[in-house]
Each structure stands twice: as C-alpha cells, then as structure tokens.
Amino acid sequence: MRELSTNDKGVIAESAIRHAATLCQLGVYQPLSSHSRADLVLEIGLNLYRVQVKWGRVDPSGDMVVARVGGNYLTTGGYVRSSYSEDEIDLLAIYCGDLDRSFLLPVSMIAGMQSIQLRLTPPRNNQVACINLADEFAFEGAVAQLGEHSAGSRKVRGSSPLSSISSTSLEPTVMTVGSNPFRDRLGYWMDVVAAGQEVIVTRRGRPRLRLTPA
Numbered sequence: 001m002r003e004l005s006t007n008d009k010g011v012i013a014e015s016a017i018r019h020a021a022t023l024c025q026l027g028v029y030q031p032l033s034s035h036s037r038a039d040l041v042l043e044i045g046l047n048l049y050r051v052q053v054k055w056g057r058v059d060p061s062g063d064m065v066v067a068r069v070g071g072n073y074l075t076t077g078g079y080v081r082s083s084y085s086e087d088e089i090d091l092l093a094i095y096c097g098d099l100d101r102s103f104l105l106p107v108s109m110i111a112g113m114q115s116i117q118l119r120l121t122p123p124r125n126n127q128v129a130c131i132n133l134a135d136e137f138a139f140e141g142a143v144a145q146l147g148e149h150s151a152g153s154r155k156v157r158g159s160s161p162l163s164s165i166s167s168t169s170l171e172p173t174v175m176t177v178g179s180n181p182f183r184d185r186l187g188y189w190m191d192v193v194a195a196g197q198e199v200i201v202t203r204r205g206r207p208r209l210r211l212t213p214a
Contacts (some may be wrong), residue, residue: 004097009055013095014039017053020102020139037088044146049090056096056103056118063121065103065134067094070114083112093139094118103134104142106205108178112185136204145205179203 004012017040021028027043038050056067069092070083084092086107094103094116103118109132110116118134135141175197182189182201193199193211201209 009097010053012097013055013093014053016095016100017051017093017102017139021143024140024143026143037084040093042091044143047146049146050088051091051093051104052084052089053093053095056094056098058096058098058120059117063119065094065096065099065101065118065120066115067092067096067118068115069110081114083114084110086111092116101134102139103137104139105137106178106202108176108202108205109180111178111181113180132204174198174200176200176202176207179208 018028021040021042029041029043029048031038031041036050037052039053040051042049042051052069054067054069056065058064059066070081084107089107092105092107092110094105095101096103105116116132118132118137120134122133123131175192177189177199179201189199189211194213196213199211200207201211
C-alpha cells in the first residue's frame with residue numbers, strides 16, 4: 001500500500017471532520033469557490049463558524065498530536081511563510097489519522113503560528129502553563145461548549161435583535177488575542193497597549209487577562 005500523499009490526507013481529514021460534525025447533528029456547509037481560507041462551515045446553535053481542516057500525526061515520542069497550520073509559497077521575491085488570522089477563520093479542526101480522533105480549536109490558539117501541538121499525556125515535569133491537553137479539545141466536547149456559549153449569548157441578548165444595539169457605544173473598542181500569539185509577539189502587544197488600546201488575552205477561548213496602559 002502506497003504512502004498517503006498530502007492531498008490524500010487533506011481529503012481524508014475533511015471527510016472525517018464532516019462525519020464527526022454529522023454525528024453531532026451539526027449543519028455542514030462547504031465553500032463553492034477556492035477563494036475562501038475555510039474548508040468547511042459548521043452550524044453550531046444559531047452561529048456559523050468558518051473551519052480550516054488539518055491532518056494531525058502522533059509525534060515519534062507518542063506524547064503529542066502535531067499539526068502543521070502554516071505553509072510556504074513561492075513568489076518572485078522568494079518563499080513567503082503563511083499562517084491563519086482571526087479574520088480568516090473561526091475554528092481549526094484537526095483529524096489525527098494515527099488515532100482516528102478529531103479535535104476542534106479556536107483560531108486564537110493558532111493565529112500567526114506554523115504548527116500546533118496537543119499533548120496526549122501530561123508532561124512529566126507537571127508543567128501546566130502553555131500546555132494544550134488533547135482531551136480538552138476533543139471534537140464532541142468542543143462542539144458542546146460552543147453550543148452552550150451560543151445558547152448563553154441568546155439568553156443574555158433576549159429578544160433584542162443585534163441590529164438594535166447601537167454601533168456608536170461610548171465604550172472603547174477592546175481587542176482580543178489568544179495567549180499563544182500574545183506570548184509569541186509580546187513586544188508588539190505591549191506597544192499596542194501602551195498606545196492606549198485595551199486588550200483581553202484569552203486562553204482556550206476564555207478571557208483570562210485585561211490589559212490597560214499604565
């Protein structure tokens with residue numbers, strides 16, 4: 001049996017994620033053109049999420065699922081590294097063929113990054129910070145959390161349509177960034193906050209820190 005090509009892995013991963021979404025009774029949509037950065041759109045609750053699908057593999061140690069989320073392409077000026085931003089997709093879905101398991105992550109975890117690692121076992125040194133445990137991002141559990149968040153948002157909003165909320169609120173605009181891209185570009189975000197911008201740092205999709213200028 002020949003080794004799977006990159007295209008084979010992509011097709012298998014998309015099929016596995018569609019299957020996982022169908023088992024969760026989600027609506028699954030696919031872009032008709034190749035101009036979208038998303039492979040699929042999932043309907044969770046009343047919300048639509050743009051999803052990029054990636055193939056994951058177990059690393060040689062057997063401790064982690066590793067997925068490449070960035071790429072390189074050739075231009076007249078040389079090779080350019082590409083990555084995903086929070087403006088392009090909402091979620092990253094990973095299918096690990098070695099384990100036949102699917103995972104779902106918020107884009108804040110991989111924005112601007114080239115790869116992501118999900119630990120299958122806790123680190124031997126008991127480290128907790130900056131560790132992504134695979135079980136916490138299992139597809140079914142992540143979908144359930146998003147569904148609860150969607151229901152909670154509707155409950156808080158009540159019967160008021162979104163269009164009735166004034167876009168000229170006196171509250172300043174707050175930027176949100178995931179903990180991993182915040183860590184990787186600490187100097188940049190320090191400059192952003194120092195310039196007067198309020199920033200909320202999230203971890204696993206949940207707000208953890210609110211940063212304001214001194």
